[in-house]
Amino acid sequence: MSVTAEEAFTSTHLARAFEQIVEKRRSVHFYLERDVPRAAIERALELAVHAPSHYHTRPWRFTVFAGSARDELACAYEKAATRIGWHAAPARCRAYEAPVTVMIGCVPDNRHPRVRPLEEEFATAAATQNLMLALTSMQLVSALNSAPWQVSEEVEQLVGIGAGRVVGALQVGYRDPDRELLKRPRPTTAGVVHWR
Numbered sequence: 001m002s003v004t005a006e007e008a009f010t011s012t013h014l015a016r017a018f019e020q021i022v023e024k025r026r027s028v029h030f031y032l033e034r035d036v037p038r039a040a041i042e043r044a045l046e047l048a049v050h051a052p053s054h055y056h057t058r059p060w061r062f063t064v065f066a067g068s069a070r071d072e073l074a075c076a077y078e079k080a081a082t083r084i085g086w087h088a089a090p091a092r093c094r095a096y097e098a099p100v101t102v103m104i105g106c107v108p109d110n111r112h113p114r115v116r117p118l119e120e121e122f123a124t125a126a127a128t129q130n131l132m133l134a135l136t137s138m139q140l141v142s143a144l145n146s147a148p149w150q151v152s153e154e155v156e157q158l159v160g161i162g163a164g165r166v167v168g169a170l171q172v173g174y175r176d177p178d179r180e181l182l183k184r185p186r187p188t189t190a191g192v193v194h195w196r
C-alpha cells in the first residue's frame with residue numbers, strides 16, 4: 001500500500017507532536033494564580049476516557065474541585081490528616097495550592113464475574129496518564145499526589161465514591177515560571193527492558 005506525501009507529512013508531525021508532549025510532561029508543584037478554563041478541563045477529561053479498560057468497565061471516576069469548592073477539599077484533608085496524626089495545616093493548604101484539583105477514583109465493576117481489581121486500577125492509571133498528557137498539550141501543568149490524607153476515607157466520602165477507592169489527587173494549573181522543576185533521574189530504558 002502506498003502512502004501519499006500528505007499522509008507521510010501528517011504522520012511524521014503527529015509522531016513528533018506526541019513525542020514532545022510526552023517529554024514535556026513533568027510534575028509541577030508551583031502554579032500561577034490564574035483560573036483554568038472549565039472547557040480545558042472538560043476536554044482533557046474527554047481525552048482521558050479514551051483509555052482502555054478490560055470488558056469496557058470504565059472504572060475511572062473524576063471529581064473536579066475549583067474555586068470555592070476547594071474549601072470542601074481543605075476540610076476533608078484537614079480531618080483526614082488530624083485522624084492519622086499528620087500536620088493538619090499544611091494538609092489544608094494543599095487544597096489551595098493549585099486552582100484545580102481533579103480527584104481520581106477507581107470503582108471496580110463488581111457485577112462482572114471476570115473483572116480483577118488490579119485491572120481496574122491499571123485502567124484508571126491509563127486514564128490518568130491520558131489526562132496529564134492532554135493537559136500538557138494545552139499548556140497546563142499537573143502533579144499527581146497520593147498522600148494518605150488525600151487518598152483518605154474523608155475524601156472518599158466527600159466525592160461519594162461508594163464501593164470504590166480514591167487513588168490520587170491531580171493538581172492542575174498554569175506553571176509558575178519563576179519556580180524550578182524538581183530534579184528527576186533522566187528517563188531511560190536501561191535496565192528496565194529485556195528482550196528474549
Ligand SMILES: Cc1cc2nc3c(=O)[nH]c(=O)nc-3n(C[C@H](O)[C@H](O)[C@H](O)COP(=O)(O)O)c2cc1C
Pocket residue numbers: 025026027028143144145146147168184
Ligand atoms: C501513583 C503516583 C503517586 C504519586 N504521589 C505523589 C505524591 O504524593 N507527592 C508528590 O510530590 N509526587 C507524587 N507523585 C509524582 C512523582 O513523584 C513524580 O511523577 C516523579 O517524581 C517523576 O517526576 P515527573 O512526573 O516530573 O516525571 C506520584 C506519582 C505517581 C505515579
